[in-house]
Amino acid sequence: MRLVRGLLVVLLSLCGSGAQEEGFTKVVEIREFQETAPGDTAGDSIGPTTKQTTPDIWAEVRALRDMVVELRVHLQLLQRENSDLQTRLSSGESQLLVSKSRIEQLERENAEKPKVAFYAALTDAGYVGPHNTDTTLKYSKIFTNIGSAYSPATGFFTAPVKGVYYIQFTVCGNHTGLMGVYVYKNNQRIMFNVEWKEDTLYKYFTNSAVLELMAGDEIHLVLPSTYSLYDDRDNHNTFSGALLFPL
Structure with missing residues (x-):
């Protein structure tokens, strides 16, 4: 009895395993049929469409990379x-300083x-001279006297500093006879200008000098004896000078 039961169990086991193998085989065949079925066209069209609509991420990455490089x-x-501009600005500021x-x-x-x-004219009185002795001319009408180096009371220009000075004078006469002046530096006569007049018309001459003077040196003009000049409100006789540069 026990032997019969054991045989039945074995037979049932064999039948069950065979059915499972047959079912598994059918499932495999059905799946293979579905995957290779000619009517499954929808799957075939979905694949390419998906590939066509999917963006090329690497192309976009490369484009972004190129943009970053350009920037x-x-x-x-x-x-x-900016560096060049700052350099030029610094240079300009340095030059400005x-x-x-x-x-x-x-x-x-x-x-x-x-x-x-200084610049001065002689007088408004008309004729000056002739005198019996040499006479220092006092240019009494002051127009310019910057530095107060010229004295109308004495007729002397006194150099306030050592330097090079420009001295100029104009002489006028309208009387027959001699007209002229001496130019003195301290007590030394350094120039003599003279003209002879044969009529009563106005006659002029002008001269100038560039002199190196020490502080305290004096320049003045002297009318020689027997000579005469003429001056009035029109300032025909003038005496002027200026410091060119100190030494």
Whole structure:
């Protein structure tokens, strides 16, 4: 009895395993049939469409990379231009400072430099001379006397500083006879100008000199004896001078 039961169990087991293998085989065949079925056209069309509509991510990445490279180059150019501009600006500021410093230096030098200039006419009285002796001419009508180096009371110009001076004079006469002047530096006669007049018309001459003078040196004009001049409100006889530069 026990032997019969054991055989039945074995047979049932064999039948069950065979059915499972047959079912598994059918499932495999059905799946293979579905995958290779000619009517499944929808699957065939979905694949290519999906590939066509899917964006090319790597192409976009490359495009972004190229854009970044271009922006980086542009930024470098802007930085270089900014550096050049700052350099030029710094150079311009330096030149401006140098120019300002030079101007201030010139202003100081000009402020420290002595200013000397004078211009005077002789008289409104008309005839001057002739005299029996040489006479110092006193140019009494002052138009310019910067530095107060000329004295109308004495007729002397006194150099306030050592330097080079420009001296000029104009002589006029309208009387028959001799007209002229001596030019003195201190007690030394350094110039003599003379003219002979044969009529009563106005006659003029002008002369000038550039002199190196020490501080305290004096310049004055002298009318020689027997000579005559003429001056009035029109200022025919003048005496002037100026400091060209100190030494």
